Amino acid sequence: MDVSFFDALITIIDPYFLFIIFIGTVGGVIVGALPGLSSTMATALLLPFTIALEPMPAIALLAALYCAGTYGGSITAILINTPGAPPAAATAIEGYPLAQRGQAGRALGMAAVSSAIGGIFSVIALVIAAPILARMAYNFGPPEYFALALFGLSMLASISSGSATKNLIGGAFGVLISTVGIDFTTAVERFTFGFPEVTQGIHFIPVMIGIFAGSELLTQSATLKVVYERVASIAIKLPSREDFKRVWKTILRSSGIGTFIGILPAEGGTVAAMVGYAESKRWSKNKEEFGKGSIEGIAGAESANNAATGGAMVPTLALGIPGSGTTAVILGALLVHGLRPGPYLFQEQPMFLYGIFAAMLIANIIFLVVGLLGAKVFARITLIPKTYLWPAVYILAAVGSYALDQKVLDVWFMLVFSVLGFIFRRYGFAAAPIIMGLILGELVENKLKQSLIIFEGNWWLFVERPITMVFFALTILGLFGPAILSKFSKAAKGNETSKSETK
Amino acid sequence: MTSNADKTNHTATSSEEVRPEAGSHRFLGIKQDDWVVIAIFVFCVTVYGITLTFDEVPPMIAQGLPPDRFPQLMVGVIVLLTVILYFENRKKTPKVRKTLPPMVYYSALLMAGFVLIVSLLDVLIAMPLFVVGLAALWGERRFGRLIAYAIVYSFAVFFLFSEVMEVVFPNGPITLLFR
Numbered sequence: 001m002d003v004s005f006f007d008a009l010i011t012i013i014d015p016y017f018l019f020i021i022f023i024g025t026v027g028g029v030i031v032g033a034l035p036g037l038s039s040t041m042a043t044a045l046l047l048p049f050t051i052a053l054e055p056m057p058a059i060a061l062l063a064a065l066y067c068a069g070t071y072g073g074s075i076t077a078i079l080i081n082t083p084g085a086p087p088a089a090a091t092a093i094e095g096y097p098l099a100q101r102g103q104a105g106r107a108l109g110m111a112a113v114s115s116a117i118g119g120i121f122s123v124i125a126l127v128i129a130a131p132i133l134a135r136m137a138y139n140f141g142p143p144e145y146f147a148l149a150l151f152g153l154s155m156l157a158s159i160s161s162g163s164a165t166k167n168l169i170g171g172a173f174g175v176l177i178s179t180v181g182i183d184f185t186t187a188v189e190r191f192t193f194g195f196p197e198v199t200q201g202i203h204f205i206p207v208m209i210g211i212f213a214g215s216e217l218l219t220q221s222a223t224l225k226v227v228y229e230r231v232a233s234i235a236i237k238l239p240s241r242e243d244f245k246r247v248w249k250t251i252l253r254s255s256g257i258g259t260f261i262g263i264l265p266a267e268g269g270t271v272a273a274m275v276g277y278a279e280s281k282r283w284s285k286n287k288e289e290f291g292k293g294s295i296e297g298i299a300g301a302e303s304a305n306n307a308a309t310g311g312a313m314v315p316t317l318a319l320g321i322p323g324s325g326t327t328a329v330i331l332g333a334l335l336v337h338g339l340r341p342g343p344y345l346f347q348e349q350p351m352f353l354y355g356i357f358a359a360m361l362i363a364n365i366i367f368l369v370v371g372l373l374g375a376k377v378f379a380r381i382t383l384i385p386k387t388y389l390w391p392a393v394y395i396l397a398a399v400g401s402y403a404l405d406q407k408v409l410d411v412w413f414m415l416v417f418s419v420l421g422f423i424f425r426r427y428g429f430a431a432a433p434i435i436m437g438l439i440l441g442e443l444v445e446n447k448l449k450q451s452l453i454i455f456e457g458n459w460w461l462f463v464e465r466p467i468t469m470v471f472f473a474l475t476i477l478g479l480f481g482p483a484i485l486s487k488f489s490k491a492a493k494g495n496e497t498s499k500s501e502t503k
Numbered sequence: 504m505t506s507n508a509d510k511t512n513h514t515a516t517s518s519e520e521v522r523p524e525a526g527s528h529r530f531l532g533i534k535q536d537d538w539v540v541i542a543i544f545v546f547c548v549t550v551y552g553i554t555l556t557f558d559e560v561p562p563m564i565a566q567g568l569p570p571d572r573f574p575q576l577m578v579g580v581i582v583l584l585t586v587i588l589y590f591e592n593r594k595k596t597p598k599v600r601k602t603l604p605p606m607v608y609y610s611a612l613l614m615a616g617f618v619l620i621v622s623l624l625d626v627l628i629a630m631p632l633f634v635v636g637l638a639a640l641w642g643e644r645r646f647g648r649l650i651a652y653a654i655v656y657s658f659a660v661f662f663l664f665s666e667v668m669e670v671v672f673p674n675g676p677i678t679l680l681f682r
Contacts, residue, residue: 412622
């Protein structure tokens with residue numbers, strides 16, 4: 001079946017699909033605008049609801065929420081100096097000073113437009129790159145997939161937050177959790193402690209919901225006294241011709257940067273936004289404006305973080321390796337719907353995949369319109385009291401954890417991982433690596449076992465396969481690259497300091 | 504366009520500024536970061552011990568990787584990384600973490616209480632109780648509004664999942680009335 005992106009786009013322009021995408025988009029903007037609620041958490045909470053839907057609308061809903069959630073974070077970043085989501089941190093640096101100067105509408109307008117352009121750019125990249133990547137992976141056997149999954153895990157070392165070592169420990173812990181249950185080659189029970197309910201393993205949905213949503217409730221309980229200083233919301237303004245002339249290059253550059261960073265396994269919107277922001281400063285003719293309310297800074301950060309959403313979907317759909325925390329949840333949703341992302345999915349269900357791309361494109365257009373028309377309303381959402389919001393979130397978390405297999409034990413798992421997630425976060429261990437480890441763990445172990453069966457137990461045969469060797473080399477680079485780069489940058493800074501002292 | 508900043512308190516609890524709370528980087532004379540390392544080691548030793556109790560299988564069935572080997576490999580990786588973490592921590596200035604406010608523990612207890620009531624009593628008892636309990640704990644005092652919200656929200660979630668998504672909740676005195 002020869003299906004193109006445009007066939008899928010025509011299929012998806014249907015009242016039912018448009019309604020689903022609209023709901024996902026509005027939900028995403030609302031969630032993104034609420035401090036503490038991230039698109040990752042929202043997709044995890046929404047996942048159980050999607051079980052009742054067909055796979056295409058289910059994933060389209062989550063993908064739309066993902067796209068819009070990244071933009072939603074900029075509303076609170078600009079109006080209350082609190083990024084609704086981590087990727088909007090750089091937006092707060094420039095957006096809030098602009099808002100304080102009475103230019104909140106200009107900042108919000110620029111955030112909406114540059115986010116939409118970044119998002120649309122990355123969807124185009126997704127449409128082009130994902131099938132190519134999938135075609136390249138078509139001849140991958142178990143050893144190549146094992147090496148690829150290992151590379152994906154190694155990229156946790158350079159994930160945005162926390163120390164590389166802690167991220168890797170988190171990833172390995174996630175992989176360890178994935179070993180709970182019956183071993184698929186020998187049928188031996190592992191870590192089940194005699195509970196028959198655990199023989200199928202610990203499902204990743206309660207773990208994800210606990211780590212992302214439950215632990216956030218505990219974090220919120222520790223910050224009840226925080227007071228936000230809020231700039232009055234005003235009518236949003238489309239960027240003027242003069243503003244647009246100033247930023248169009250920045251938007252294009254950051255869209256490219258964001259898409260590329262998004263494609264790298266494990267990297268997400270936060271890294272993309274920071275790099276996009278730093279590059280917009282480096283190339284700007286008005287460097288002195290940065291930190292005091294630079295429109296270029298907002299454009300750079302917002303186009304990059306939204307471009308990363310499409311970028312992150314590339315390895316997720318083409319290879320089954322999540323590009324970010326949220327795409328790990330979306331990958332989980334695909335698995336729940338019985339779909340294993342990868343080259344075969346491209347061959348067998350192209351309409352489904354192109355439908356997801358089309359849904360993301362439409363979501364970017366919808367959030368531009370919704371964001372421009374409704375920013376004032378969305379800004380008021382931040383006024384919802386925590387005392388009403390968080391009990392409601394926890395109930396959804398508990399019922400959502402139960403809904404999948406209808407086992408109360410899953411609700412207990414959600415509770416345990418809520419507490420564990422809170423402790424991990426307190427001691428600097430990020431949540432996303434654990435989830436990525438959990439999602440990739442089964443793939444790593446199964447492919448390792450299959451490879452060893454093919455190789456008749458000879459580990460050395462791994463190094464005789466060129467693609468495997470490339471991934472192993474990339475894995476080593478992923479593990480040690482950040483440390484080497486930081487040593488180089490420290491040395492360079494040291495040289496600069498000594499030069500300036502000599503002068 | 505307006506530039507006036509309106510200060511809005513987003514919480515129903517207090518409008519006080521945040522006060523830095525007491526904290527220390529040591530517990531029982533040992534640095535908190537070292538406690539993390541110790542906890543991970545204890546976890547790894549325990550997990551490794553459990554892997555030794557797995558059923559043994561003949562090499563023919565194991566096909567190159569017995570069932571205990573992969574978890575053991577992961578334990579090894581975690582131990583290695585934890586050693587690196589220990590040396591990294593030694594180079595860094597110990598981080599002073601704020602002492603957790605009691606509210607965190609109370610909230611965690613309420614969360615556990617909710618799951619316990621779901622397990623032993625009824626989800627339709629647990630949900631409104633949790634909404635009212637947590638909101639009251641966090642400082643909400645407008646009880647009439649709160650109780651109405653708790654009941655409407657709980658039933659909305661219940662009917663959404665049971666009727667639309669056909670989820671069967673565990674039997675309980677109130678849940679049975681709607682079956």
